[in-house]
Amino acid sequence: MFLSMNWIGDFVDLSGLDLKALIHRFTLSTAEVEDIIEYGRDTHGVIAAEIASIENHPNSKKLHLLKINTGKELIDCVCGAPNVRVGMHVAFAQAGGAVCGHAIGEATVAGYPSFGMCCSEAELGISADHSGLMELDESIPLGTDIKAVFDLEDTVFEVDNKSLTNRPDLWGHYGIAREFATLAGRELRPLPRLDTAQYASLPDVAISIEDPDLCYRYTGIKVENIKKNQSPVNMRIRLFYCGSRAINLLADLTNYVMMELGQPMHAFDLRRVDKIEVKRFAEPFTFRTLDGQDRQITPETLMICSGGTPVAVAGIMGGLDSEIEDDTDSLLLESANFNGVSVRKSSTKLGLRTDASMRYEKILDPEMTIAATERFLDLLCGIDPDVRVISSLTDVYVHRYETITLTIDKAYVDRYTGIDISSDAIEKTLLALGFTVARDGDSFTVTVPSFRATKDVTIKADLIEEITRIYGYDNFEIGTTRSPLRPVRAERTRSDEARTKDLLVSRFALHEVHSYIWSDRAKYREIGIEVEENVRLLNAQTPDHAVLRRSMIPTLLSFINENKGFSDEYGIFEIGRVVLGKNEDGTCRERKTLGLAFYSRASEEETLFFRARDAVSCVVTDILHVAPLYTFAETAHAWEHPANTYTVSVGDVKVGSLSVVHPAVAKEIDRKAAIVFAELDMDTFAEIGTAPLAYREISKYPAIDIDLCFTAPVASLSFEALVEEAKRAAGESLANVTVADTYGDSSITLRFTFSSNERTLTKAELQPTTDAIIEAYKPLGLAFKLA
């Protein structure tokens, strides 16, 4: 939104103040100013002049040779404007002057000398109209500097609409002026209005509100005998500087009042609209808005009708058929208050956001409707004194906000601010901002003005904001708290996450990646994976992203696919969330999950598999102090290899899986590479809990290794089971078991390490123990053989 300092100056005297500094304070106390634009200061030497004579230019069809009467002399000027006319009064930029920064000099145009320029409005920077010269009123004496007549100079600043969402009162210059008055410590002038009490005896406007939930107030009045249809130049300049454009007097006035007070208004041509019904329609229909578009109106959208015919979308835009036209000489003026939420929803549905709807969305003060009407009439009568009001100011007010009264005291303010703001300052600030204050020493009973009471200021803490922002946060003395410090312990899941990342990065040289929580159908397809059905998003940006992921692996495999050129061997991991369907109560079963994927063209699949296995074992052992168990498993996902998929568990709890990629996926990614992946449910770690670190005294006596060789189905053996069984059979003296050697898939040599804390053990005395182990292994399919 653009705001004009000239306009603000109508309501508060800012003379003698540094405007830039004041605008800066506005940023710190009210809303951020994004830009400051200076208008007209680079225009000078432009005077009112008359075209005394016109000759055709011998060398050009478009150009004319003019004699310009400046009131003192006649000056030659070559002009290309199509609307030149003898006797026309124009804005003439003299040689030596400047127009919007462009210096005007003596020039030769197509062979003829020219000592100045006749200006269009666009050239003067006061409108977009460059169709021809700006025609001046003949009452302006020749030779007058146009800056003495027109407000070319202005300082305009821009505020992002978003930073005003919570301040409906700031959607017009008057509210902004109140902020400046408060910041500058100056008085806010009352709004000039035309008292409509004089029309009370005239007939009412027929207004009926059929939907009081959506229309809170509707104020209407009828005016006729309007003769003028163009707005005064200075009004058009303000509209233009503030980002609007002049259309015709009545439309301009509605815009002007809206930009001044924040109250949207609508002027209906009285010839087509002479009564008002505010209602919704049960059936959808098509309605042509004044921008010429056909719009589908649904039953939720509130409409303004006249005699049953829809004439406007309430609070958004009027209809083309009832628009003000150049020959309109009478009007029915709407100044209404609609339900902001309803306007926003309708506007979103129609894809039509207007200056009016933007303001209604903010939940406007219904008290403004009459002030806006009276301001409109004041302006209209000033411009066109012959207009006649032909109805009463008819006001249907069906929904009033309650008056909000808050009680605070200085102690509350002190506690909230941590500084000492005097009671006088508190009172002064609230009064300046329009609050009514009843003070009793350090206590205040504060009545919130209607323009702040629709949603903005409702509780005591809201008053703190008013007091502190005007006091200035830059003026705060800052300090630490008196709260005692207490020891804090990191959440278990977070420390697990940190340890896991460190381990994978520093020991296994993996790269951490981030991805999305939803599946990516297109990307998965590239690697031969179909999205698994799961909880869906209602409003994904593309249907490809609609399904939440059940597993991290497809995304990681996609990344592997996209990073093939990175290196001939690498691994990646992500700690993120997956959704394993829904819980019994219907909520998502969200699990914090570690996904790992390994790619290699340099190593054999087996080597890679064991590297992945080691990574999984290290993570689990590091966090839980217990090595995980691996058991062969049926595949749970299409991307897992049926021959090499394993469940990873701790005790009886499944914590994850480890798998070689399915050949059907492998061939889509890279036929020559080995790919292995694993997935661990990090949430189970916290559920299992960490075993205490085990300490065992180390024997002073040397240990003894005994190798035993067995024929066995090596591939399907569970090494953990062998260790368990040996420990059971051998008892305390067995300190460790390792694999010394394997021979193909048929034999395995195990190395058993025995030790005692009392003495050195001998092979001979261990004979019964090793016999017991051999015996215990028989049921597992291991047959002892001599090496």
Add this chain to the structure above:
Amino acid sequence: MKEKISELLARFEADLASGKSPDELRVAYLGKNGATAELMKELRNVPVDRKKEAGQMINGLKTKLEEEIGARARALEEEALQKAISSARRYNPTLPANNDLGSYHPITLVQREVEDVFASMGFTVEEYPEIVDDYHCFEALNIPKHHPARDMQDTYYLENGQLLKTHTSAAQNYIMKKYGAPLRAIFPSRCFRNEAIDACHENTFFQMEGMMIDRDISISNLIYFMKTMLSEVFGQDLRVRLRPGFFPFVEPGFELDISCLICGGEGCPSCKNSGWLELCPCGMIHPNVLTAGGIDPEEYTGFAFGLGLTRLAMMKYGVKDIRDFNAGSLRTLSQFKSR
């Protein structure tokens, strides 16, 4: 005897010169059956009155032999060492190293730095799901039913009525209920907004929220803590300023600006010549939010703030395209070896 000793000595000198090894010499001259042992045996044939003198001579001989053999052994050892040194291969540590470390995601690095700062000031680091319900994301945060933030265009809704959390504030209620007051906590997390992706916008990004609640926590404290903590995070003494900002879950709410990291506040292109960078929204926790969290707003006050970790990472590392964070390109990500 004298002659025999001389003769033996001569033989020894010859053997020594011929290059016999110290071990061979030791066996031949000093061993059990060596030459000196033979001489000792002959000692019994020596007349009694000269036995002492002969014995001394033999002992003198033995000492001399031991010294000479020892010297030879040491010389040989020295020679061998020298040879080992002179023949040793030299290595070239300037050859390309195998310094294979993995890499952390830049968000992880930034998050850890920030967490460390807050942990050092007594803040606990909390975790909360990414999929939340309407109550935690909106209602408990004083965001009314018809607030635009709840519109479909901003929030990802799920078919089961849950939603992907749009901000870390969604954990405020849970954490207040978990700890009660007083409370100091930060809670980093991935957040989601339904918007079109470009170089500056992501639908999936990281935030970190913080809260501090106690008796008499004030705006003055808020400014102090934000200034102190952000100065720590950026490793320089920053100036901060507050501007009014509207967020339903704080009152008053602020936009916090820091002095520009590039120019220090002088004004430069990266701060659009203002000297300030808009960094994080913050404010005093709204009384309704405290109440919803089971904390009495008449007794306690608190402040909350939200830091954009993704934005912080972009500022810290100069990442220009936000899409780099979730694109999984290792050429990009593998640069972040460690902090």
